[in-house]
Every structure is written in C-alpha cells, then in structure tokens.
Amino acid sequence: xxxxxxxxxxxxxxxxxxxxxxxxxxxxxxxxxxxxxxxxxxxxxxxxxxxxxxxxxxxxxxxxxxxxxxxxxxxxxxxxxxxxxxxxxxxxxxxxxxxxxxxxxxxxxxxxxxxxxxxxxxxxxxxxxxxxxxxxxxxxxxxxxxxxxxxxxxxxxxxxxxxxxxxxxxxxxxxxxxxxxxxxxxxxxxxxxxxxxxxxxxxxxxxxxxxxxxxxxxxxxxxxxxxxxxxxxxxxxxxxxxxxxxxxxxxxxxxxxxxxxxxxxxxxxxxxxxxxxxxxxxxxxxxxxxxxxxxxxxxxxxxxxxxxxxxxxxxxxxxxxxxxxxxxxxxxxxx
Amino acid sequence: xxxxxxxxxxxxxxxxxxxxxxxxxxxxxxxxxxxxxxxxxxxxxxxxxxxxxxxxxxxxxxxxxxxxxxxxxxxxxxxxxxxxxxxxxxxxxxxxxxxxxxxxxxxxxxxxxxxxxxxxxxxxxxxxxxxxxxxxxxxxxxxxxxxxxxxxxxxxxxxxxxxxxxxxxxxxxxxxxxxxxxxxxxxxxxxxxxxxxxxxxxxxxxxxxxxxxxxxxxxxxxxxxxxxxxxxxxxxxxxxxxxxxxxxxxxxxxxxxxxxxxxxxxxxxxxxxxxxxxxxxxxxxxxxxxxxxxxxxxxxxxxxxxxxxxxxxxxxxxxxxxxxxxxxxxxxxxxxxxxxxxxxxxxxxxxxxxxxxxxxxxxxxxxxxxxxxxxxxxxxxxxxxxxxxxxxxxxxxxxxxxxxxxxxxxxxxxxxxxxxxxxxxxxxxxxxxxxxxxxxxxxxxxxxxxxxxxxxxxxxxxxxxxxxxxxxxxxxxxxxxxxxxxxxxxxxxxxxxxxxxxxxxxxxxxxxxxxxxxxxxxxxxxxxxxxxxxxx
Numbered sequence: 001x002x003x004x005x006x007x008x009x010x011x012x013x014x015x016x017x018x019x020x021x022x023x024x025x026x027x028x029x030x031x032x033x034x035x036x037x038x039x040x041x042x043x044x045x046x047x048x049x050x051x052x053x054x055x056x057x058x059x060x061x062x063x064x065x066x067x068x069x070x071x072x073x074x075x076x077x078x079x080x081x082x083x084x085x086x087x088x089x090x091x092x093x094x095x096x097x098x099x100x101x102x103x104x105x106x107x108x109x110x111x112x113x114x115x116x117x118x119x120x121x122x123x124x125x126x127x128x129x130x131x132x133x134x135x136x137x138x139x140x141x142x143x144x145x146x147x148x149x150x151x152x153x154x155x156x157x158x159x160x161x162x163x164x165x166x167x168x169x170x171x172x173x174x175x176x177x178x179x180x181x182x183x184x185x186x187x188x189x190x191x192x193x194x195x196x197x198x199x200x201x202x203x204x205x206x207x208x209x210x211x212x213x214x215x216x217x218x219x220x221x222x223x224x225x226x227x228x229x230x231x232x233x234x235x236x237x238x239x240x241x242x243x244x245x246x247x248x249x250x251x252x253x254x255x256x257x258x259x260x261x262x263x264x265x266x267x268x269x270x271x272x273x274x275x276x277x278x279x280x281x282x283x284x285x286x287x288x289x290x291x292x293x294x295x296x297x298x299x300x301x302x303x304x305x306x307x308x309x310x311x312x313x314x315x316x317x318x319x320x321x322x323x324x325x326x327x328x329x330x331x332x333x334x335x
Numbered sequence: 336x337x338x339x340x341x342x343x344x345x346x347x348x349x350x351x352x353x354x355x356x357x358x359x360x361x362x363x364x365x366x367x368x369x370x371x372x373x374x375x376x377x378x379x380x381x382x383x384x385x386x387x388x389x390x391x392x393x394x395x396x397x398x399x400x401x402x403x404x405x406x407x408x409x410x411x412x413x414x415x416x417x418x419x420x421x422x423x424x425x426x427x428x429x430x431x432x433x434x435x436x437x438x439x440x441x442x443x444x445x446x447x448x449x450x451x452x453x454x455x456x457x458x459x460x461x462x463x464x465x466x467x468x469x470x471x472x473x474x475x476x477x478x479x480x481x482x483x484x485x486x487x488x489x490x491x492x493x494x495x496x497x498x499x500x501x502x503x504x505x506x507x508x509x510x511x512x513x514x515x516x517x518x519x520x521x522x523x524x525x526x527x528x529x530x531x532x533x534x535x536x537x538x539x540x541x542x543x544x545x546x547x548x549x550x551x552x553x554x555x556x557x558x559x560x561x562x563x564x565x566x567x568x569x570x571x572x573x574x575x576x577x578x579x580x581x582x583x584x585x586x587x588x589x590x591x592x593x594x595x596x597x598x599x600x601x602x603x604x605x606x607x608x609x610x611x612x613x614x615x616x617x618x619x620x621x622x623x624x625x626x627x628x629x630x631x632x633x634x635x636x637x638x639x640x641x642x643x644x645x646x647x648x649x650x651x652x653x654x655x656x657x658x659x660x661x662x663x664x665x666x667x668x669x670x671x672x673x674x675x676x677x678x679x680x681x682x683x684x685x686x687x688x689x690x691x692x693x694x695x696x697x698x699x700x701x702x703x704x705x706x707x708x709x710x711x712x713x714x715x716x717x718x719x720x721x722x723x724x725x726x727x728x729x730x731x732x733x734x735x736x737x738x739x740x741x742x743x744x745x746x747x748x749x750x751x752x753x754x755x756x757x758x759x760x761x762x763x764x765x766x767x768x769x770x771x772x773x774x775x776x777x778x779x780x781x782x783x784x785x786x787x788x789x790x791x792x793x794x795x796x797x798x799x800x801x802x803x804x805x806x807x808x809x810x811x812x813x814x815x816x817x818x819x820x821x822x823x824x825x826x827x828x829x830x831x832x833x834x835x836x837x838x839x840x841x842x843x844x845x846x847x848x849x850x851x852x853x854x855x856x857x858x859x860x861x862x863x864x865x866x867x868x869x870x871x
Binding site: 056 | 383725
C-alpha cells in the first residue's frame with residue numbers, strides 16, 4: 001500500500017527525498033540566469049530548482065507556506081521587494097567572508113538580509129541630432145516647462161518608475177516629489193504605454209524627445225536580432241543624471257536567504273557563486289547589467305557609455321517609499 | 336443552506352454526493368476570496384477608490400461594451416454566412432475562422448503593437464509606399480479591436496452550432512413560407528438566437544474582464560489592472576481581493592438581469608440533424624461575403640502568423656530546442672490530464688443539476704471561477720492546499736516523506752486551480768447540450784426502471800458526445816494559453832509554453848518569444864481541426 005502511495009506521489013511530481021539541492025523563488029526572467037545556474041550545477045553537483053513569478057506573488061507564497069516553505073533563496077529584480085520580504089520576516093541575515101568581498105557595501109542590505117546581484121541605472125535617451133539635452137543635468141530638470149510634450153515614459157505600474165520616484169521622495173522630500181511627478185505628467189509626449197524599448201522607439205520616430213528608460217534595454221536594442229531595433233539603438237545617446245550631486249538613480253536586483261531555508265549551506269554557496277567574478281561576468285555580458293562585484297567590469301557596449309556616479313542611497317528606501325510613490329502617481333494622474 | 340440540507344436528505348444518490356463533494360471543493364477557494372469583501376475598508380482601498388477607481392471602471396465598461404458588440408456582430412454574421420450560403424472557400428472559412436482563438440491575446444497585443452510601431456512592418460510598408468502615416472494603436476480603441484479580432488470565435492463557434500442544428504427547422508420553415516434568407520435572419524433567427532449569442536458573448540466578456548497582459552502593455556488601465564496594482568504595487572492583497580469580489584458580483588449581476596429578462600422560455604429541439612441546405616451566392620453578393628470573411632481571417636490569423644514567422648526567422652538560430660522539447664511535453668501532459676478531469680467533473684455536475692433542480696444555485700457559484708483573475712484564484716487555492724498539507728503532516732511522516740508541503744508543491748494544485756478557473760468553459764457547453772436534448776429521453780429510460788447511472792451511460796452520454804468533445808478542445812486551448820495560475824502555482828522547474836512566451840515577452844525579447852508562441856498556436860490549431868472534423 002505504502003509503495004503504491006509513493007508511486008502515485010512520484011507520478012504527481014512529488015519528490016519525497018532530499019538531495020543536494022537549492023530551491024529558489026525568483027523574479028528574474030533572463031536567459032543569463034539559466035546559463036549561470038547550469039554552470040553552477042556543473043561545477044558543484046548541486047541541483048538548482050526554480051520557480052519564477054512576480055515578486056509580490058512569491059512573497060505571498062512564502063508567507064502562506066511559512067515554516068514549511070521549500071524555498072531557500074528569494075531573488076528579485078528590485079531592491080524594494082527585498083525590503084518588503086525582509087520587513088515581513090521572510091528572510092534571514094547571512095554574513096560570509098566571500099559575500100562581503102564580492103558585493104559592494106552600498107549594494108547590499110545594511111543588516112545583511114539581502115545582497116545585490118546586479119544593478120541598473122534609470123537614464124534618459126535622446127537623439128543628439130534633434131535634441132540639445134545639455135540643460136538636463138538632474139532628473140529634476142525634466143520637470144522644466146521647456147520639455148512640455150516631449151517626455152516619453154512608461155506606466156507607473158512599472159516597478160522601475162516606482163523606485164525612481166521613491167528615490168526622489170527620499171532625496172527631495174514628498175512635496176517636491178509630488179510636484180516633480182505632476183510636472184512630468186504635464187510634460188509627457190503621450191499617455192504612458194508600452195515598455196522601455198517602446199520609449200526609445202518613440203524618440204526615433206519623433207513622438208517625443210526624451211525617453212526615460214533602464215540602461216540595459218539600450219544594450220538590448222543595440223544587440224537586437226531585429227536590424228531596425230539596432231538602428232534605433234544607434235540613433236540614440238544616453239545621459240546619466242545627477243552627476244554633480246547625489247548620482248544617477250540605480251536599482252539593484254538581489255537575493256536573500258529565506259528565514260526557513262532547509263538547504264542554507266548550499267543556498268549560500270549559490271549566492272556566493274552568483275556574486276563571484278565568474279557569475280558576475282555572465283550577468284554583465286549577457287544582460288548588459290552593471291556587476292555588483294567591483295572586480296568585474298561591465299560589457300563592452302555598456303563601457304562605451306562611460307563611467308557614472310551612482311546614487312548611494314540605501315536601497316531599502318526604494319521599498320520604504322514604494323507605497324507612497326504609487327499613491328503619488330495615482331494622485332497626479334500618471335497612468 | 337437549508338435548501339441544500341433538504342435536498343441532501345431527500346435524494347442522496349451517488350451523483351448528488353459526488354456533485355456536492357466536488358462543488359464544495361471548487362467553491363472553497365472562491366469562498367476564501369469572497370471573505371475579502373467583508374473585511375473593513377482600509378486606507379489603501381480608500382486611496383484607490385478616491386483616485387483611480389473611476390477611470391478603471393470607465394475604461395472597463397467601454398472596453399467590455401465595445402468588445403461585446405463587435406464580437407457579437409462578427410461572430411453571428413460570420414457564422415450565418417458559412418452556415419447558410421455557398422461561396423468559394425466556405426468550408427475553409429468555416430474551420431479557419433475559429434483559429435484566432437488559438438492566439439493568446441497577450442501575444443496578439445505584442446504582435447499588433449509591434450507591427451504598428453515605428454520599427455514595425457506596417458510602418459515600413461507604408462513608408463516604402465511613400466505614405467508617412469503612423470497609426471498609434473496603443474489606446475483604448477486598439478484594445479477593443481485586438482480583443483474583438485481574437486475573441487469573436489467564442490461567439491462564432493456557438494452560433495455555427497446553433498444555426499446548423501437548433502434553428503435548422505425554423506430556417507427551413509421560414510424559407511418555405513417564401514421569406515428570403517436575410518428576412519429570415521432578421522425576423523426569425525436573430526430574435527430566437529438570443530440565448531446562444533448571450534452564452535457566447537458572456538465567455539468573451541469574462542475573458543475581457545480578466546485580461547491583464549494586453550491592457551497593461553497598451554497603457555489602458557482597467558479593473559484587472561487595478562486589482563494587480565493593489566496587490567503588486569501597493570502590496571495590499573486585501574484590497575485586491577475586495578476589488579475582484581466586486582468585479583465578480585458585477586458580472587453576475589449582468590448575467591442575472593439578462594437571464595431574468597429572458598424569462599423561462601425553453602427551446603428543446605429534435606436531435607435529428609441533417610446538414611442545413613446552403614444557397615449558392617452569385618455575383619457581387621458572393622464577392623462581398625468572400626471578401627468580408629477573408630479580411631477578418633487575414634487580420635485575426637494570417638497576418639499575426641506571418642509576423643511570428645518573420646520573428647522566428649530572426650531568432651531561430653539562437654534557440655534552446657532541447658529545453659523547448661521538455662517544455663512542450665510538460666505543456667501537453669498537464670493540459671491533457673487537466674482537460675480530462677475538468678470535462679468529467681463538468682459532466683457529473685451538469686447531469687446532477689439538470690435532474691435535481693433544487694441544487695441549481697450551486698451551479699452558479701461553481702462557475703464563478705472563470706470571471707475571477709487567475710492570480711487571485713491562485714491565492715485562494717494556495718491557502719487551501721497549504722492548510723491541507725499542514726493537517727496531513729502525520730500521514731506524510733508515516734510514509735517516510737520528510738517534506739511538509741507535499742500537495743501544494745505537486746501538479747495536483749495546478750490541476751485543481753485549472754478546474755476552479757475553467758470549469759465554466761466546459762460546463763456551459765455540456766449544460767447547454769443537456770438543455771437542448773431535454774429530459775424526455777432520460778425520463779423514458781427511467782420509467783423502464785433504469786437508474787440514473789445506467790441511463791446516463793446508455794442514453795445521455797451518447798447524445799452529449801459532441802459537446803464533450805468540443806468542451807475538451809475549448810478547455811485544452813484555454814489551459815495551453817493560461818498564464819497567472821501556472822506561474823504562481825507550478826512546481827519547481829516546471830515550464831509550459833505559455834510561461835516560456837511570457838518570460839521572453841516580459842523581458843522585451845519579442846522575437847525570441849515567437850517560437851513557443853507558434854507552437855502554442857499550432858497545438859491549439861490541431862485541436863481545432865480535429866474538433867471540426869468530428870463535428871461533421
């Protein structure tokens with residue numbers, strides 16, 4: 001009888017026996033991650049099991065599963081979500097020599113609950129033959145009347161915009177941030193729609209002049225399999241902002257060990273691997289993201305944009321002010 | 336509740352028992368979702384209500400109305416043409432006009448927005464012709480048109496069946512009384528086919544209200560965006576649940592008013608069916624009808640497929656086919672198993688309901704899942720399964736399993752969630768077929784002393800065979816395209832074709848998503864073709 005039940009369970013895809021493994025819940029959906037996992041499995045013999053979904057869906061899953069969760073590692077594409085998981089008591093602090101060595105101090109949680117894996121800059125892109133962007137030095141400058149009907153940016157449901165506004169709330173205060181968001185809405189070339197690539201295309205096609213987008217999508221355009229997209233990428237120039245003051249807004253994707261991890265040792269090994277020189281190279285080369293490990297340099301394409309000063313804001317604040325940011329967006333009518 | 340207990344006592348046979356058990360299981364996650372509506376309104380819900388809810392409601396109503404009207408017109412007219420007229424390629428249209436259903440609406444959205452975008456094929460063709468015209472389709476009208484192009488087959492399939500079988504006698508009677516076909520259509524058939532149109536349109540309506548990917552990409556905020564914004568942006572699941580409960584109540588309100596206004600008219604029909612005699616179209620009429628069918632087919636199927644093929648040409652060299660094979664097997668496997676279970680369950684419940692009229696209210700609740708956003712159902716189902724697991728810990732330990740979340744990390748949770756979500760698709764089909772055959776055959780069999788079960792297998796089952804088959808196909812298509820449930824509830828390392836498409840599309844790698852998209856469409860198209868052959 002017991003054998004029959006076990007057989008049934010097997011058929012249903014329930015593995016009853018523990019092996020050397022790490023179970024991860026991840027929001028990152030890039031091919032680079034797949035390659036990195038394969039490399040790690042080959043090197044260590046530890047099996048990585050993956051569930052991919054949106055950050056908050058996975059947070060809910062972790063909450064409901066509680067102590068019984070099979071997940072060892074929680075990976076997101078946004079530091080704000082890591083903060084949310086930390087606040088809900090779903091993560092545990094971890095300190096190892098390698099992790100401290102691998103991850104830059106400003107790109108990890110100050111209480112060691114999570115570590116950055118990569119970071120991206122939210123930049124502006126414009127066509128230098130049509131637009132003179134020399135007067136835009138700060139993200140705040142985009143609020144100027146001068147840019148009325150010229151700014152292209154996607155919906156406020158997008159996490160990258162929420163984090164951008166959260167950083168402005170933290171740096172300039174809520175009142176200023178609201179004013180800024182309101183002016184941006186007034187300056188928009190069209191109602192927000194599409195993804196980051198579509199904003200870039202909007203500039204080239206003349207719908208607007210300034211696109212707010214993430215740095216790595218620029219890399220993607222330049223290496224796209226569609227020759228027309230490459231053309232768009234080549235026509236545009238990117239600019240880092242706030243270089244004279246706090247630095248350009250960045251957001252990190254990162255990972256934390258779950259509070260009830262059952263394969264903690266292996267999960268730490270994987271976390272160390274992802275932040276190691278070897279792992280970071282994969283993220284940098286394939287995904288055009290900036291590495292958190294200072295020993296690794298960005299890909300050639302990214303390097304061409306030059307060095308920039310990044311905002312050193314404690315990234316947990318992106319989570320702290322996330323809700324506030326969404327509310328401001330709703331109030332000012334940023335769709 | 337009292338009603339339920341009464342019916343329990345008076346006729347507790349195996350069918351009723353099975354139905355009650357199944358119904359309770361299916362209702363439990365829905366019930367959990369509805370609990371949300373009773374919770375006191377919180378600050379975030381107030382914020383949503385005060386700032387954006389009106390816009391969400393307005394957009395939702397406009398889209399729902401627009402799509403309902405257009406799909407009704409497209410579905411009914413196309414079905415009418417291919418059923419009663421003879422014109423070139425009629426047989427081909429009759430089958431191929433179903434195929435747009437196989438293209439997931441989120442993929443259709445990406446295809447059309449890309450084609451009309453600056454770098455897209457339409458803009459390129461126009462500029463080659465020297466026309467400098469750019470059409471922006473990323474707006475509410477674009478949403479309505481794309482939805483209509485890809486959802487009209489729900490109405491088309493149902494109406495085609497209706498014209499061919501149910502209304503055949505009336506069409507022929509009207510014709511023999513000297514009415515022309517157009518007169519017959521407007522004066523006789525259209526008023527009578529209201530029930531059939533409504534059942535097709537309500538499937539469309541639920542799909543539209545549930546859709547997330549396309550509206551979010553097109554930048555049109557609808558109610559479903561509001562639900563996700565409450566949860567995923569504001570981190571407040573309670574408000575999300577409240578909003579979805581409101582949505583469901585709204586939908587059922589509409590359907591209820593409709594069914595009340597329809598009254599208790601019943602049309603059961605003879606099941607003898609010879610094919611409807613078609614009339615040959617000549618001259619300009621023939622050209623008009625052919626062109627109309629062709630244009631719809633072009634925009635809803637052929638052009639999107641060509642675009643996908645073009646992307647495939649750009650990306651096929653860099654694709655991981657080994658992974659794709661595994662994913663294909665996963666998709667097919669779980670979908671077939673789930674379809675089998677869903678169709679069986681819907682037959683059991685529908686058969687009980689038609690014989691035990693006092694349990695009919697259960698049918699309404701059981702079918703609610705189709706109008707609740709997938710991600711919300713996922714939360715309900717997850718809560719129930721984790722609760723079960725926690726109570727079964729002792730059993731697991733005695734079996735020597737050192738894991739505690741056994742059921743909730745298995746395929747069972749996913750299959751059950753599909754059942755909750757898609758039962759309505761199969762149920763409405765089976766149920767309407769049962770209604771068509773009526774209960775007279777059943778009663779005759781019972782008076783000969785056969786039991787419900789024997790009668791079911793000997794009399795009822797053979798008569799509803801076509802509906803079983805079409806239910807299977809429809810559910811198959813739905814599950815193959817399904818996204819949020821699969822994403823949230825899947826076991827480790829489990830990918831389906833849809834999740835693969837989503838992974839690439841989400842990452843703005845639309846070219847790479849074309850191969851799995853084409854496989855989804857191919858798989859579903861084969862299903863449709865089998866379905867159409869069997870129908871004959």
